[in-house]
Amino acid sequence: MHFRVGITIGDVVERHGDLLGDGVNVAARLQTLAGPGGVCVSSWVREAVANKLGAQFTDLGDQTVKNIPAPIRAYLVGGAIAGAAATATAKIEKQDWLGRAVSSWRGMGMLLGVSAVGVASAFLLVSQLSSSKPADGPVKPVTTAPITKTTKTEPPATQTTPPGSLPKTAASDPPPSNTSPSKSSSGKLPAQPSNPPVDPNIKLGMLSEAAEQELRVGDRFKECETCPEMVVMPRNEFVMGSAPGQTGHEPDEGPTRKVTLGTRIAVARYAISVGEYETFVALTGYRPGAGCRIFDAGQWNERNDLSFRNPGFSQGPDHPVVCVNWSDAKAFTDWMTARMNADYRLPTEAEREYFTRGGTSTAFWWGNDIDPRRASYDWSAVLGGSPKAEPKRGTFAVNAFQPNPWGLYQVHGNVSEWVEDCWNDSYKGAPSDGSAWTSGDCKRRILRGGSWGYSPKDLRSAYREGATSTNRNFNFGFRVVRVLRGAK
Secondary structure, three states: OOOOEEEEEEEEEEEOOEEEOHHHHHHHHHHHHOOOOOEEEEHHHHHHHOOOOOOOEEEEEEEOOOOOOOOEEEEEEOOOOOOOOOOOOOOOOOOHHHHHHOOOOOOOEEEEEEEEOOEEEEEEEEOOOOOOOOOOOOOOOOOOOOOOOOOOOOOOHHHHOOOOOOOOOOOOOOOOOOOOOOOOOOOOOOOOOOOOOOOOOOEEOOOOHHHHHHOOOOOEEEOOOOOOOEEEOOOOEEEEOOOOOOOOOOHHHOOOEEEEOOOOEEEEOOOOEHHHHHHHHHHHOOOOOOOEEEEEOOEEEEEOOOEOOEOOOOOOOOOEOOOOOHHHHHHHHHHHHHHHOOOEEOOOHHHHHHHHHOOOOOOEOOEOOOOOOOOOOOOOOOOOOOOOOOOOOOOOOOOOOOOOOOOOOOOOOOOEEEEEEEEOOOOOOOOOOOOOOOOOEEEEEEEEOOOOOOOHHHHOOOOEEEEEOOOOEOOEEOOOEEEOOOOO
């Protein structure tokens, strides 16, 4: 008798003695790709054991499997061809990487799912947190307004927002609307600089402590094939905020102050993409909940039929994920921390402005002017004498436009990115070492960078906005930071 075996790593939910979730489903589907007597594994298993087993892996490419929304990268063990009879007995050795698979997920754990002859079995490793999250039922979105800055009284959005721009504040959220978003204009990007070639020397694989200490400023690494690409940042001081004389300055951007970064970090080269977030959801079974707030017909509406998979405009897997709230972003960083046994988190507000500037002190990293070749924003709005163009509803791919001097893409525009800090309406009393400010109005969190629907003044390096942390807006996304050990 010959068995087909499928193996993956993922999170599952235990319910009434049954093991459920995408981890079980993926293992069950992978076994159908193996021939009799063959073993088929996902890319996550290959990454975990490639350097520990003397096995040969044959890449089957991305496989679309039943009931799994994102393609799964599959590999045959031993070089066998799918559907061919195998004569060798597969021996799967117990590895110490299983011990590292313990997850910090609330009420869930990492799964090694093995499916043979179409029947999936699983080994569940569970790590409970003190405040657990219910495993069943979606997280219901809370419809609350983005923060109203207390330093000024803001008139209605129709009086302050250029045509086509998205307002950042509202007195109250409107009731949910079932109206479809208005049809957008196509908006072609003016001729933009080509992207730099991919560095063939990028470091791939989990970093040991010694490897972390050897990283130099500007080095790029990916700790797994499906992990974000990270860039090592310098650790210097900078002046945070903007002076009243800067065009577009707002009172909450001051007082300007010197900040000295105390933590050595690497930053995601791009905002987290739809594809990366889909992988997270597929592996963990995390359900961010239905509903997304869109700005349509002059007001913000909660659309329960929209989500990160369908934000109301067309996206590809290489576009930045949107319709995620602060907790959704934190869930991703918690997963990366457990997955890589490393410290992944959201940037602090100071770190976000620091790496946005990339060593510059101007309004944008390229200078004080702006035009549609530079960033994704509301091109019908102007800053000073900036040119206009036809606006585009929605995002661009995460690698569009030019990177800043430190190699980071779209630190201005495309999506507003969540950071760690609580909201405060000035920098009085803020930490000076670049750490997160965790006091103040912590029901609201800060976003940085501006978005595809904002006026150009709201893309400046110093611009800051706050929103209720439960808000999922169709222009809110995030990127991650990896804390590095060592002093270099």
